[in-house]
Structure formats: C-alpha cells, structure tokens
Amino acid sequence: MKKVLGYYLFAIVYYICRLFPMKKKSVFCIMSHDEGEGGNVAIIARQLQERDQGYTFFYLKKSDIHAAEALSGISALLSFFFRKPYEMARSEIILLDNIFLPFAYLRRRKNTKVVQLWHGTGTIKKFGQDVNVGKLKELENKANRNITHLIVNSDSMVGLYAGAFGVSHQVVYPIGLPKTDDLLDRINALRDTNWNRDREYIYQKYRIPEEKKLILYAPTFRDVETENVRILELIDELARELPKEYCIGLRLHPFIAAKFGEKQLNPRIYQLSFESDVNSLMLASDILITDYSSIIFEFCLTEKPMLFYAYDYTEFSNQGRGFYRNYDTYVPGPVAYSSKEVVDIIKEASYDMERIHKFKMEHYEYLDGKASERLICLLSETD
Template sequence: MIKQAGYLLFALFFHLFRLCPVKEKKVFLVATHDAGPDGNIGIVSQRLKEEKPEYEQVWFTRDNTIRRPVDFFIKKPYHLATSSYVFLDNEFLPMAYLHFPQNVKVIQLWHGTGTIKRFGQDVNTGTLKKLEYRANQRITHLIVNSDAVKTEYASAFAVDPDRIYVIGNPRTDRMLDKKYLTGKTEQFYRDYPEMKGKHCILYAPTFRDAEVADPKLHLDLQKVADSLSEEDVFFIRLHPHIASHLKETLAGWQEKGIYNVSEYPEIATLLAAAGILITDYSSIVFEYCLLERPMLFYAYDLKEFEKTGRSFYRDYRSFVPGQVVETEEELLDCLKERNYPKKESFVRENFPLLDGNATSRLFALIFSE
C-alpha cells in the first residue's frame, strides 16, 4: 500500500507537469536493473551521445528512491512528462497510473536477451500483476531477438504482438564485437592479474522466489575447492539479494581458488573472461551462447521448480544448450572430465539476426518513424 501511494503521488505530479510542453529531443532512460555501460540503457545512451548529441538525457536508476522525495516526486515526474522518448530495462510500476501523449514512444528493452523461466504476467498474482499489466499497456515498442521470444514476451508482458519488434537486442551487439570482448578480457586481467593463464569457471545461478527469506548456495565449497586443478579458478556470481546474505559464507576461499565476484560491476567482463559458464534457469545463457563456449546447467531443484516454481516456456532439458546435471557430484565430475556437450542449433534458433547491428536497427525504428 505504501508503494502504491508513492506511485500515485508520482503520477499526480506527472500529470501536473503534462501541462508543460513535451520536448522533441528529450529522452528519459529507466535503468533500474542495469545502469552500467554494458546494459541496454547504457548502450542506447552512448549511441545517443555519438549520433544525437543534441538530445537531452535524463536517467532514472535504483538510486532514485522516495528517500530523496524532491527528486523522486517532482524532478523525475517533470522530466518524464516532458520527454518524447522513454527507454526501459525493467518494469516501472508508476507507469500503471500514467497517461502519455499519443506521440510519445515508450520502448521496453528489458534486461534479458531471452528467457527460459516464465515471468511477468505468466507468474505474478494479485496487485503486482494488475499494476504490471497496466504499466505494460503504455509500451509502444517491445524489442526482442527472435519470433520465439516474441511469442513468450507477448504473454509475459500481455502486450499486442503488433507492438513487439524482432530487430535484436542492443546487448547482443556487444557480445558479437570481438574488439569489445578483447578489451573486456584485458580489463578482467587488469583487475585480477593472478588469473592470467587460468581456466575461469563462472557459476551464475538464477534468483529463486522461494529462497528470498532463507538463501542457500547449494554447493559444498570444500568439495568444489578439492575438485579444482591448479589451473582452475571458480567464480561465483549471485543475485544481489542472495549475495548479501551469503557474503560471510563465501569469504576466505580465494586461496583455494574460489572467488566471490557478486559485487563485480560488469557481468559482461566476467562472461568475456569465463572459459565455461555454469547456470540453471538464468537468461544469461542467451548472451554467453554467442561466445560459442561450453555451458553446464546445474538444475539441482529441477523437478520442484517445474511443479511449484515459475516453470518454463519450453521443455527445459531439450531447450538448453548444454548438459543438465541435478547433483553436485555430477557437476564436479563434468568439470573434472571437461565433459561439455553443446547444442549447436541454439544460437541459430534464438538469434536470427547475428550481424551486430541491433542498436542501429533500434535507432532507425525509433528515431526515423
């Protein structure tokens, strides 16, 4: 109720500022998931600076909270109400109560480049589902990578397919840029010079709704450490909420080759440096697959997740581009034996546009209409 009251107050000031003229060359950037330079919003912002420097940019990030009331309830609503373009990488629930002028474009880029697990309108309930639905009706352009994702996002966002554009996601451009990836790898070695020549294993599990109150790692760190060869290092990248609860658990393992990189600012740098990715139901797979490197899927709660969790849009085992293991023993055996079978068709099926020009297509669509 308190959050809803905040959304309503935001909307009240927004509609007051609707009396001000909309500026033709003003862009409002909502980056509440990833405000870094490698996120979708960061990439759009940089391209705007390069190609349209005369455009004014106003950011809204996780730092913009009701704890700064003048900024949240007055400044941001004013800038949003006077912008011609709104780009988002996440849900923005105040939009449930907003009404934009007809010529304003609201572009949802989302923060994933695809999805394995169900989300949004397909899993949420109650007030959250209603607010998300209303907010999503403001979207004029929903950007996706493929027709398969278009079908899933039409359901998850509850938007008309006519508003979904299969032009590719800006983040895929970065993962296809060899010069960019080389720079990221070099950055990684500057941050971790002791890693040069090592085989980097990155473990990045998804966030689980059922573990909010009592997060768990589901790995025996001593067993992991014992299984590593001298050339191996094991990086753990957790969701911020989980990482904050397990910080002490993960401390003190670096000497044994296990590093907690949950607070490392750029996931793209970690992906560029990793020789193999271990994940489960995370959309990170859609970015890493473009590097054509092996993946393992440690789905320790697969049966439970299918029955009581979010479940999946497609059959999990046949869809993911790597071997599925359900126990820690299986996982460590695969790592030890370097047993990494791959599904070669995954990239073709999910990325029909692999030319590195997704951002250019986006700008042509949004700024040339």
C-alpha cells in the same frame, strides 16, 4: 498502501505536467533494474548523446526509487514526485528496462514512444503476466498498455514476450538488444587478433594463475537464499572435487553476494560477483555453469561449453515460476543434479557444441553487432 499512494501522486503530477508542450528529442530513461553503463537503456542514451543531434536526457534510476521509498530527505522526494513526472510528461521518448508500476495510473501522451528494453536477453523461467497474480498482475497489465515498442532478439521470442507483457505482437520488434552489441564486437576482435583482452584483464585483476581454466558459476537468484545460502556449500564441494587445472569464478546475485561476501571461500574459488563488466567475465571464462539463469542467452554467443547444475530442479519447478519449455531438452548443455555429475561432465568434456550453435541461431535474428543502430533508426521514425 504507501506505494499505491505514491503511484497516484506521481500520476497526478504527470497529468498536470502534460499541459506543457512536449520537448522535441527529449529522452526519459527509466533504469529501475540496471543503472550501470552496460545496461540497455544506458547504452542507447550514450549512443544518442554521441550522435550530437540535440537530444536531451533525464534519468530515473533504481537508487532514486529506493531513496523515495525510504523517505530519505525532502530533496529526494521532491525530485521523484515532482521533477521526474514533469520531465516524463514532456518527453518524446521513454526508455525503460523493467516494469514501472506508476505507469498503471497514467497514459502516455500521443506521439510519445515508450520503449521497453527489459533487462534480460532471453528467458528460461516464466515471468510477468505468465506468473503474476492478483493486484500485481493487474497493475503490470495496465502499465504495459503504454508500451509502443518491445525489443527482443528474434522472431522466436515475439510470441513469448508478447504474452509475458500482455501486449500485441504488433508492438514487439525482433531487432536485437543493445547490450549484445559490445559482446559481439569483442568476440569478433578476439577472433581477428587471437588476443583475449578480457581474459588478461580478469586474470590480472583477481590474481588467477595463468595456467588455470576458469569456470564461471552463475546461479539464478532464489528468494530463500537471502537467509540460507545453500549455494556456498555446493560450490565449496565442487571446488574440492574438480580436476586441479580448474578454478571457479563465483557470480552470485549482488544482493546475495553482499550479504555473504565475507564468508571464507575455498582458495580455488574467486569472488567475481561485484565485477561490473559481465561481458569480460564471459569472455575470460572457459566454461559456464548455471541453472535457470538468463545469462545463457548471452554466453551462447561465445560458443563455449555450458552445463546446467539443477540441484533443486524439482523444488524449483514446483514452488518457483516454472518454465516455458521442457528444461532438459531446451537448455544447450548437459544437465546435472549433483556435484559428482557436474565433475564427471567436466572430466569427460561431454558437451554438444552443435547444440550450443543451434541455440544461438534460434535466439538471434542478427549477429552483426548493430542492434543499437536499428533501434535508433526505429526511434527516429515518425508515426
């Protein structure tokens, strides 16, 4: 009830402030999922600033939402419920990386572009309108009606994302996502110079022996792990059974990592969960182990081996969100259900690199590192 009252208050102030004229080249950035410099919204805002064409920016970040929810001071409340809807009501462009539920109680003004950049480059798991039910589904559907541009990587994702957001195919643009530009630039630089700067940076920062091969282990977030982190037991078992030339870089969800980060890890496991530059981790690694995480849609650009440790596949399928496609045949790598199977796959190097290449080509319309340029051109178009 408290949240709903907050949504109403935000919307009321927004509608009052629509009486003011729109501010040309004003950009309202909603970073409710990723407020870091490497997020899609931050990248576009930065590139627009660098063009020095008179754009002005205002930000609503995840930390602002948490401060308002926690009622942490009058200034935080005044900012969230008065200043931010005022700026949003007068903005010409609204960028966002997540569902913003106050949108369910208001409507964008004419000629305002609402650009949903999302925070995932792709998805294995179902999400949004495909899984939510009840009031949440209803509110998300209403909020998403404001979207004028939904940005995805390729034509193969248009229908899926249109369904998950409950929007028309006509507002989905397969032009690529900004955060992949930097990764593609680094991959090209590595190929041109044969110098892996990211590997050098990660190995030095975390004191990883140069002779070791780094396996990046990035499991998806599971709600049940907030109290019972089974993954730590499994990763310890893996570390003990792997060939001696390998070490493991652990990339947990930050919430899980913060809660269990003090636990003693096997010396062959390096805690990389708090590294802000995920692109560096991917380029520094030799192999990716994951399960149902969307990281594969970025890691496939490196064309390095991936394997899928689906230790709780049945449980996750039955109690989780479910998948858009058949998991075993869709993921670009071998699937293992036990640590022994994972170790055997690594020992035998039984990867299908052609399958990874095909996966990349299916999910990227462009591989030129110019997604940001295309988006900025799209934003500059007049209705």
